[in-house]
Amino acid sequence: MQALNDYLEVNKERFLEELLELLKIPSISADSAYQNQVAETAEFIKTKLIAAGAENVEVCPTKGHPIVYGEKLVDKNLPTILVYGHYDVQPPDPLDLWDSPPFEPIIKKTERHPNGAIFARGACDDKGQLYMHLKAFEGMMETNTLPCNVKFMIEGEEEIGSVNLGAFCKANKEKLACDVILISDTSIIDNDTPSITTGLRGLTYLEVEVTGPNRDLHSGTYGGGVANPINILSKMIASLQDENNHITIPGFYDDVEVVSIEERKAMNQAPFNLENYKNELNIDAVQGENTYTTLERTSIRPTLDVNGIWGGYIGEGAKTVLPSKAFAKISMRLVPHQNSDKIFELFKKHFESIAPSSVKVVVTPHHGGEPVVVPTNSIEYQAAHKALETTFGKAPIPQRAGGSIPIVALFEEVLGVKSILMGFGLNSDAIHSPNEHYGLFNFYKGIKTIPYYYKYYTELKK
Numbered sequence: 001m002q003a004l005n006d007y008l009e010v011n012k013e014r015f016l017e018e019l020l021e022l023l024k025i026p027s028i029s030a031d032s033a034y035q036n037q038v039a040e041t042a043e044f045i046k047t048k049l050i051a052a053g054a055e056n057v058e059v060c061p062t063k064g065h066p067i068v069y070g071e072k073l074v075d076k077n078l079p080t081i082l083v084y085g086h087y088d089v090q091p092p093d094p095l096d097l098w099d100s101p102p103f104e105p106i107i108k109k110t111e112r113h114p115n116g117a118i119f120a121r122g123a124c125d126d127k128g129q130l131y132m133h134l135k136a137f138e139g140m141m142e143t144n145t146l147p148c149n150v151k152f153m154i155e156g157e158e159e160i161g162s163v164n165l166g167a168f169c170k171a172n173k174e175k176l177a178c179d180v181i182l183i184s185d186t187s188i189i190d191n192d193t194p195s196i197t198t199g200l201r202g203l204t205y206l207e208v209e210v211t212g213p214n215r216d217l218h219s220g221t222y223g224g225g226v227a228n229p230i231n232i233l234s235k236m237i238a239s240l241q242d243e244n245n246h247i248t249i250p251g252f253y254d255d256v257e258v259v260s261i262e263e264r265k266a267m268n269q270a271p272f273n274l275e276n277y278k279n280e281l282n283i284d285a286v287q288g289e290n291t292y293t294t295l296e297r298t299s300i301r302p303t304l305d306v307n308g309i310w311g312g313y314i315g316e317g318a319k320t321v322l323p324s325k326a327f328a329k330i331s332m333r334l335v336p337h338q339n340s341d342k343i344f345e346l347f348k349k350h351f352e353s354i355a356p357s358s359v360k361v362v363v364t365p366h367h368g369g370e371p372v373v374v375p376t377n378s379i380e381y382q383a384a385h386k387a388l389e390t391t392f393g394k395a396p397i398p399q400r401a402g403g404s405i406p407i408v409a410l411f412e413e414v415l416g417v418k419s420i421l422m423g424f425g426l427n428s429d430a431i432h433s434p435n436e437h438y439g440l441f442n443f444y445k446g447i448k449t450i451p452y453y454y455k456y457y458t459e460l461k462k
């Protein structure tokens with residue numbers, strides 16, 4: 001590994017410069033105004049994959065944004081790792097809360113990143129993390145140390161629910177055949193405490209529309225006599241959780257996995273400081289189900305959150321109006337063995353049932369995804385454990401994440417292959433938020449760790 005580690009050290013600055021170029025392209029998948037930039041980003045990834053030594057590299061069109069595929073097959077008797085990542089990013093809004101423009105990456109020191117962090121949308125989620133894989137691969141190619149076969153599948157629609165990737169996988173089962181899927185799109189506990197993500201929550205995302213009168217009304221002339229859809233929607237939403245923050249939708253908890261006392265004990269052993277957590281968020285108290293800790297509330301328990309709510313007049317000054325309509329976007333994070341379609345149906349039925357007859361309600365599904373658990377007793381997991389132990393000098397801790405990567409459950413279903421979630425971000429890196437950043441320490445640590453994964457996985461498979 002010496003030659004490889006030397007190569008990675010010598011080319012460090014260039015790796016960073018290339019990532020900064022990638023971060024300058026606004027690949028916002030949710031906004032059709034950026035379609036060309038999303039396509040440009042796919043081409044960028046393609047070029048860099050070819051330069052690194054990948055073969056059969058192609059930008060595969062889909063009904064939405066393209067998928068970049070590439071491979072290096074050295075020997076069919078050796079195992080094959082499929083690297084998955086996403087080059088699309090979340091919209092950067094609200095722009096005025098960024099200290100520097102989201103697509104003009106800059107490096108600044110922070111308390112958690114004393115060696116500097118790259119500030120840009122996508123720095124951590126997921127351009128910075130996927131780019132570690134390209135550079136680790138380049139290093140292995142250049143130093144003749146690639147120990148197994150590798151395939152890359154980098155998509156451009158993760159942040160909008162990977163809507164076309166499932167079909168792509170079904171249509172390309174042969175091409176994507178592999179032994180393990182390796183993903184860096186999650187977090188470690190902190191830079192002194194490596195961890196491996198052993199679970200992801202599922203997701204049901206939907207939108208509700210509440211309609212009162214057929215037009216906006218004068219709130220004096222009609223107020224008091226006609227239902228206000230915003231008032232009604234607020235009440236309906238408030239009733240979805242009881243005083244113990246328990247979700248009130250009938251049947252919602254029916255399939256929720258009961259995690260054993262031993263496992264709960266183990267997960268609460270992970271380093272976590274509630275005071276620091278509150279201080280970082282500038283809150284005086286946390287909230288949640290009272291029989292669970294914060295770590296449990298954010299990993300093994302399902303949630304219901306309003307992501308956006310609108311209606312009526314929100315311009316400058318005041319307008320006296322009783323609006324015709326009110327809207328909300330609502331997401332529910334799911335845990336094993338909940339099912340996203342079933343939860344959508346339960347929500348819809350319940351929401352319609354609690355609407356007073358003074359309004360009409362429409363519930364529309366967005367994307368969804370199923371929860372995931374990663375077994376820790378597999379060769380695939382052991383390889384990640386050894387790799388992180390080697391580069392951090394400390395055994396990594398298994399930890400379930402609260403976020404979702406819906407395609408992971410589909411990989412298992414369609415390709416029959418399990419994923420390893422070996423991410424290097426920090427929860428404090430502000431992904432999806434203004435001032436998203438990614439530590440240089442984390443970027444370089446990832447590049448160093450990935451080749452060890454290849455090495456240990458290949459050795460353990462023998």
Ligand code: BES
Nearest residue numbers: 125158159160161185186187401403404
């Ligand atoms: N990389 C995140 C998911 C994530 C982040 C998992 C941190 C674990 C730790 C991913 O890009 C993401 O944001 N997923 C979305 C779901 C998607 C359907 C929009 C999410 O979790 O909200």
Ligand code: MN
Nearest residue numbers: 125126158185
């Ligand atoms: Mn991501």
Ligand code: MN
Nearest residue numbers: 090125159431
């Ligand atoms: Mn994301």
